[in-house]
Amino acid sequence: MEMLQLGQSELQVSRLSLGCMRLAGQDLPSAKDIIQTSLDLGINFFDHADIYGGGQSEILFGQAIKELGVKREDIIIQSKCGIRRGFFDFSKAYILSAVDGILERLQTDYLDILVLHRPDALMEPEEVAEAFTILKASGKVRHFGLSNVNAYQIELLQAHLDEPLLVNQLQLSIAHTPMIDAGFQVNMLTDGSINRDGSVLDYCRLKKITIQTWSPFLIALDKGTFFDHPDYVELNETLKALAREKGVAPEAIAIAWILRHPAKMQVIVGSMNPERLKKIAKACEIALTREEWYRLYLSAGNFLP
Template sequence: MRKMPLDKRDITDSRLVLGCMGFGGAWDNSPITAEDEKKAERGIETALEVGIRMFDHADIYTRGKAEKVFGNWLKKNHDIREQIVIQSKCGIRFAEDNIPGRYDFSRDYILQSVDGILDRLGTDYLDILLLHRPDPLMEPEEVAEAFERLKESGKVRNFGVSNMNAGQMKLLQAYIGTPLVVNQLEMSVKKLDWVDQGVHVNQPAGRESHFAEGLLEHCMLHDIQIQAWSPLAKGIYSGGMEPVTEAEKSSAALVAKLAEEKGTTREAIVLGWLMRHPANIQPVIGTTDPERIKHCQDAVRQASLMTRDEWYSLYVTSRGHRLP
């Protein structure tokens, strides 16, 4: 039995996370099909085979159907619940009638969302609940009250955020009694602003940075697990998409060369590059293809083997221009 509450070691036991956004079929109100169920089963079971024990959800993924098909699998494999980590996210609301899509961190909406998540997943608790995107109308007292109720009821064991900057996290943390354990951000060999932001200190290029200053360091200082969404950059370096720019083509060629030299897959190189960073980044892989999931399993080893020269070669090649 896993101890409660979850600690940092439990979260990082699985250096890779399977993102479940692709489960459940179309992003509409169409019913779940038998093929949708099989696709989820194949993805989950392949992940477990290669040692992935953590699964990432959100209440909006395929409008709740991703959680539903995972829950259907979990009902048939209920003995495994205490051996895996399940996290989900809430706070994004779809457009309806004349109301636009928006974010909602109100107490009642968070509580209502968690009840729906647990019902669809068919479980009594979430290991981690993330607030999905920053809500400009967030009142931290309300969030704190929701978190406290969820913690006391046993419905959620740990809390985190997604796509938040350091200031937003500090504000929230000042009101809640439990530490935030995760921040999920877009990071990859292609999405480099998280690296560039630090490199461009005192440089004109720093004015073009779109990554929050000090965020990486804040998470590292406070032992907050950084998770990377879209870490494979939609497969642009591993055959999922065709490279377009010269930097993409050069990077894809370098990834392929490194994979061949090291006897591994291109996916493992791309993920290993992320995981080589001292921030101990935890990639959330979004593929549902069993073969591609298997291709990711060597990433941990490749991270440990990647040299500084190799890491910088990929970084600078992807930038498309030399460092300042």
């Protein structure tokens, strides 16, 4: 498993992270199987959120880790908070309360990283900074990050913090590439030229913030994944052709496409199928050429100026 340095920290993390959103749908033996498979593949990073399964994902993970006898210092646990029923909440009181709940469910004394989940329009950066200071001083959280935010939202919060934010979680797949499209179509009148996120990809590279990509196979929530999707026939043909050439599954090619980007992103993989996870992990053994990367990009219906 390829490793990378997470943001400006000293943490060495696996390029693939197990996203635990769907863990709540598993029983304990199945959860132990997928976690053990992840560890065997060299995955040391596990991504949670307090809303996943209404907290059940964290509970099941904590139980599975305990029964597997995994040493806490051998894994990196990240969880998120900020999404509540019908609104977002970055208040100091909620953040502190949410972390206490997360730690209790995970049966751990600390989080390696706490991430704020979705931008809260009512965020008071000074208040968030106070919460982070308390959590850091108490030893409950060691590092912090954000999710689904743009460059100036990061700047606003970072201006009140004493240490750098490590990560920004953003959606990216071959079929969902807005943060890449705008970089190609500069000063054009095409839809893809619209800068939807404040050049967040380039910003994160400049600030040494690790982008964690989520839903690496998704088109959109209402369309599902691009695998065998009727709107993505050419993409699937290209994925299968490259998979045959390299002796891997198409899933590995799709992940390798993200890993090939020089931003050194970390991919959050949410599969609860141990055999599929093994196929996906092969992505770390593949080095796509520049020509192959662009071939995949174009086959998804994108274009170059």
